[in-house]
Amino acid sequence: MARNAELVGLAALATLGAVAAACRSTTTRPSARSNNARAVDSASALLAFSALADSSVEHYRGSFHNKTMYAPLAVSALTLAASLRDLFRPRGHDLGGSVVENLALTTGIIGTGFHIYNVAKRPGGVSWLNLLYAAPLGAPAALSLAGLLRKVTRGLREGRQIGGVRPSKLLAGLVSAGLIGTSAEAGLLHFRGAYHNPAMVIPITVPPIAAALLAYAILTPKQPHPVTRWSLRLLAGVGLLGSGFHAYGISRNMGGWRNWSQNLLNGPPLPAPPAFTALAMAGLVAVRLIERSDA
Amino acid sequence: MSDRYPGYDVLNKRRTPSWNEQTRRVIDRRLAMPRDPHFFEAAEWLTLEAVCARIMPQPRTRPPVPLAAMIDVKLHERQGDGYRDHRLPEMGEAWRRGLRALEAEARQRYGVAFPALSTDEQDGLLRAAQDGALKHAAWQEMECSLFFAKRLLPDITAAYYGHPTAWSEIGFGGPASPRGYVRMGFDRSDPWEATEVKPGREAEATRSNARVG
Numbered sequence: 200m201a202r203n204a205e206l207v208g209l210a211a212l213a214t215l216g217a218v219a220a221a222c223r224s225t226t227t228r229p230s231a232r233s234n235n236a237r238a239v240d241s242a243s244a245l246l247a248f249s250a251l252a253d254s255s256v257e258h259y260r261g262s263f264h265n266k267t268m269y270a271p272l273a274v275s276a277l278t279l280a281a282s283l284r285d286l287f288r289p290r291g292h293d294l295g296g297s298v299v300e301n302l303a304l305t306t307g308i309i310g311t312g313f314h315i316y317n318v319a320k321r322p323g324g325v326s327w328l329n330l331l332y333a334a335p336l337g338a339p340a341a342l343s344l345a346g347l348l349r350k351v352t353r354g355l356r357e358g359r360q361i362g363g364v365r366p367s368k369l370l371a372g373l374v375s376a377g378l379i380g381t382s383a384e385a386g387l388l389h390f391r392g393a394y395h396n397p398a399m400v401i402p403i404t405v406p407p408i409a410a411a412l413l414a415y416a417i418l419t420p421k422q423p424h425p426v427t428r429w430s431l432r433l434l435a436g437v438g439l440l441g442s443g444f445h446a447y448g449i450s451r452n453m454g455g456w457r458n459w460s461q462n463l464l465n466g467p468p469l470p471a472p473p474a475f476t477a478l479a480m481a482g483l484v485a486v487r488l489i490e491r492s493d494a
Numbered sequence: 495m496s497d498r499y500p501g502y503d504v505l506n507k508r509r510t511p512s513w514n515e516q517t518r519r520v521i522d523r524r525l526a527m528p529r530d531p532h533f534f535e536a537a538e539w540l541t542l543e544a545v546c547a548r549i550m551p552q553p554r555t556r557p558p559v560p561l562a563a564m565i566d567v568k569l570h571e572r573q574g575d576g577y578r579d580h581r582l583p584e585m586g587e588a589w590r591r592g593l594r595a596l597e598a599e600a601r602q603r604y605g606v607a608f609p610a611l612s613t614d615e616q617d618g619l620l621r622a623a624q625d626g627a628l629k630h631a632a633w634q635e636m637e638c639s640l641f642f643a644k645r646l647l648p649d650i651t652a653a654y655y656g657h658p659t660a661w662s663e664i665g666f667g668g669p670a671s672p673r674g675y676v677r678m679g680f681d682r683s684d685p686w687e688a689t690e691v692k693p694g695r696e697a698e699a700t701r702s703n704a705r706v707g
Contacts, residue, residue, distance in 0.1 A: 262682055454672030458511045460686065464676045 236356040237286055238484045239370065243348035244282035246477035247303070250341045251275035252470030257338075260464045267313065271342055274306040278345050285352065300349040307343025314339060331391040337384035341474055344377045348481055355484075367488030371417045374482040375410040378434075381474050382406035392467070398444055401437055406475060409434045413482050420492040427486050435479035441472025499665040500696055502688040502703035504658050510707035512673040512686055521658060521668065529563050533570040533586065537607070538593045542566075544609040545596065548616050549650045559660060564653035565589070579644040582636060589649075592641040595632035596623065602630060665690060 254271040263269060281299040314334035321329045330336065351373065354366035361369055385402035394400060412427040449466035450456050463469065496502070505521075507513050513521070531539040539562065546561035567573075569586045582588045599619055600608040608616065622628050623646075626639035633641075654660050661668050665688035677684050689702035 260676060262677060264682075453674070454511060454514065458673050460511060461673045461676055461684070465674075 232355065232358060235484045235488060236352050239348055239352040239355060239481050240282050240286040242477045242481035242484075243345045243352065244279055244286060245473055245480065246341060246345040246348065247275045247279035247282055249470050249474045249477060250338075250345060251279055253338065253341075253468055256463065256468065256470065257335075261334075265313070270306055271310055271339065274302055275342055275345070278303045278342070278349070282345070282349060285349075297350070297353075300346045300353075303346030303349070304343045307339045307341070307346065310339025310342065311336065330387065335384060335388070337380055337387075340377075340380055344373070344478075347373055351481075355488075365488075365492075367485055367492070368417050368420075370481060371413050371485035371489060374478050374485055375413045375417075377478050378406040378410035378413075378475070378482070381478065382410070385471075396444070396448075398440075402441060402472070402475065405430070405434050405437050406478075409479065409482065413485065416486055416489050420489045423490055424486050428483065431479045431482045431486065435476045435483075438473045438476030438479065441475065442469055445469050445472060496663040496665075498691055499662070499688045499699070499703060500691055501700035502662055502665060502706060504661040504666065504668050504688075507668060507686075507707055510673075510686070512667065512707060513669070514672050517669050517671055524657065527560055527563050527567055529560055531562075531566050533566045534562075534590070534593070537597060538590060539566070540607070540609045541593045541597050542589075544611075544616060545593070545620070545646065546650055548613065548620055549647065550654045556659065559654050559657040561650055561653050564656065565649050568649070568653070579640060581640055582644060585645065585649075588636065588641060588645050591632070591634060591636055592638075592646065595628065595630055595636075595638065596620075598630045598632040599628050662688075 251272060254268075254275060258268040258272065261268060277299055314336050317334035318325055318329045318336065321333055323329055348370075350361065351366050351370045354361040354369070360366065382403055385406075389399040389403065392399060409427070409430040412424070412430050416424045416427050445467035446469060449459070449462045449469065452458070452462040452466045454462065456462070508518060508521075534542060542565065543562045546565075550559075550561060552558040569589060572586070574585060578585060583591065596619060597608050599622075600606065600611055600615075603619070604611055604615060608619070611619070619628070620642070623638040623642045626637060628638040655664070658668065660666075667687055673686060675684055675687075683689075686707055688706055689699045691699040
């Protein structure tokens with residue numbers, strides 16, 4: 200068991216390094232505007248993928264009891280496809296891009312409503328028990344975030360302000376708020392898991408710090424923010440590290456990976472942690488822009 | 495196999511992630527239970543078999559759950575429940591005395607052994623035991639209604655529902671080890687659980703139960 204933990208740790212460090220290096224290299228490329236937009240495209244694609252995988256697994260677990268439970272699967276798949284398309288063919292014809300964004304945004308909001316209803320309708324209503332075991336309140340917001348990231352990307356690509364605000368500041372604010380929400384969600388569910396592994400405190404410590412630093416950067420533009428950058432690089436690694444830890448958690452459940460049909464549903468959610476990576480990627484773009492303050 | 499869970503056989507889980515080596519070992523042991531008595535003497539054994547057949551009648555369309563053998567093994571290996579009614583003697587002694595007393599009652603009332611009685615006569619004696627109406631000296635200080643309610647009934651039904659044949663009948667998945675349950679809500683079930691038949695959808699349940707693993 201200790202050996203397993205070491206292997207997971209080593210693999211995690213390796214991914215951390217790889218992600219940090221990858222995040223760093225993007226800073227020196229030419230045609231900054233398009234590169235920044237593409238980085239945010241990757242972020243929204245990853246966030247949409249995380250939402251797609253997570254809602255697929257969790258709603259399958261819920262037996263798609265309510266037919267609307269298929270909606271986030273369809274919409275996150277659409278958002279993923281749109282973001283990938285923008286990533287690889289940024290100059291292609293805009294296929295109703297704002298429709299996908301608004302659909303993702305709305306689905307996330309309606310989804311949150313459904314999840315609140317699911318918690319409230321259970322015996323005991325809004326209680327700790329139901330907050331921990333009923334539909335997770337924060338999860339649908341990931342889809343809204345993916346939609347909002349796409350909106351900002353368009354502002355970045357076209358080099359125009361959105362609602363009178365620079366897209367860089369909007370992006371930083373969005374990532375900062377998203378990190379706080381995602382961290383709260385992880386905090387709630389890791390509390391349910393009784394923080395039985397010390398690493399479970401990482402998603403409630405690193406993201407709020409990065410979020411605070413990012414918010415500070417909004418207020419202090421046109422100057423370097425190396426600590427913020429590094430905190431976001433660290434956070435990008437934390438997201439992938441989290442999936443590694445969750446894979447390890449699944450292996451520790453009765454029957455391990457051989458019993459995947461139960462443990463994938465019962466164990467820690469494999470696709471959830473990369474949401475942090477996605478937000479960190481978008482946050483890095485925001486910091487870069489704020490430092491130069493040219494968008 | 496049962497009408498309610500058509501096509502479901504819990505033993506099909508044997509080579510699936512539902513069971514592991516430990517589960518298979520436990521269930522193999524239960525299936526390979528010896529069919530001859532090690533605790534009871536011949537006459538007691540025949541009475542026990544007759545009593546089990548009245549308490550838990552079984553269809554002739556499948557091999558029966560070996561109830562008498564399961565109780566015999568329990569007593570022979572002294573697998574206690576961990577509790578008993580303090581007014582009854584220790585479980586082995588209670589069973590021996592109870593079966594001998596039923597036999598004595600049969601001989602006193604009908605002049606033949608308990609297993610030789612008609613099923614109606616056997617039921618009559620068992621009902622009298624349940625009502626506390628049997629007073630033969632063979633019972634000694636043991637209350638026959640207490641023996642019936644706290645020893646005879648629980649041991650026979652527990653033996654029955656401890657057998658894979660009964661699990662298939664009631665759609666039970668056997669030991670939840672290593673694979674347990676995920677969908678805990680009312681009227682929800684996991685894909686590896688038996689499917690209960692719904693009126694007019696028998697074929698669907700049979701198909702689904704053929705895939706259960």
